[in-house]
């Protein structure tokens with residue numbers, strides 16, 4: 001079965017094989033592994049030895065975002081969040097639940113945000129200390145120009161919390177060029193093609209609020225940071241997903257062997273292009289214009305035919321070896337297909353054939369979107 005969801009992704013057998021043993025997380029052997037991974041992650045993010053630290057946290061990407069918000073924004077602190085889609089909404093929800101105040105900036109969700117919109121909104125409200133950005137908005141497939149946005153925000157003197165969960169490993173990120181970024185968050189199970197269960201927050205050391213400010217011991221990055229210094233980087237405060245970390249080490253070896261981030265982006269771009277071509281070939285309509293379509297995930301308009309049903313489509317596709325998301329994240333009915341993971345353009349072409357067969361089996365004749373949709 002090939003997973004064509006935007007995480008967790010299809011992984012290599014060698015990565016999955018790392019799960020098949022028992023590990024003592026506090027043993028010295030494992031400390032060597034976790035220390036090495038933290039260093040690799042910091043280097044991958046372009047963080048400096050003296051200035052940045054990669055902090056691992058058990059759990060999913062949202063846990064990382066919550067920890068970041070609690071650890072750099074003071075209670076009551078205000079953060080501007082461009083409303084790029086559901087992941088921006090989720091960041092706002094996490095901020096609110098933590099007693100911080102998100103201020104949403106309305107943007108066109110189908111296009112990258114013009115950097116000056118963010119800078120203008122920050123300039124207009126001095127109480128906003130931070131901007132919360134979603135690098136790759138997984139609900140729409142749109143990616144942001146972090147280099148340009150970063151430059152605009154630097155000019156305002158404000159700070160950034162970056163949700164790089166579906167971007168890191170594929171889209172460029174060099175934290176030394178981004179002194180405005182306090183924290184960048186990602187997980188093991190998206191573009192780095194590891195297994196789910198851990199997230200990493202790469203922090204600028206001197207931007208963390210004092211330990212205790214997070215109002216959560218579990219999600220206090222300053223506490224995790226201090227613990228890592230006390231224990232020389234190898235030990236966790238609480239039981240980690242040790243097998244996931246071990247598997248991540250192997251996933252990073254394959255990442256390096258492939259040629260790192262540039263090579264991964266090239267492959268994902270090719271996956272995206274093959275998928276787009278395949279969808280158009282079978283009569284379907286991608287939601288975004290080609291110029292706005294990022295390489296991580298693609299939404300495709302649901303066919304207008306009354307025989308269309310997303311659950312049935314998902315079932316038909318599964319019988320042909322592909323799993324896609326069984327919900328849609330756009331206002332109008334669509335289905336979404338991930339372009340990331342241990343997959344190639346050939347898989348996308350095979351997927352397009354399977355989608356064609358699935359629609360035929362369902363009796364879907366009209367494949368253009370519903371007429372109410374303005375194309």
Ligand SMILES: *Cc1c(COP(=O)(O)O)cnc(C)c1O
Pocket residue numbers: 006007060061062063087134136137138163164165166187
């Ligand atoms: C996947 C993802 C997350 C985190 O999702 P989890 O289910 O919590 O791992 C956060 N932000 C973006 C943009 C994502 O794609």
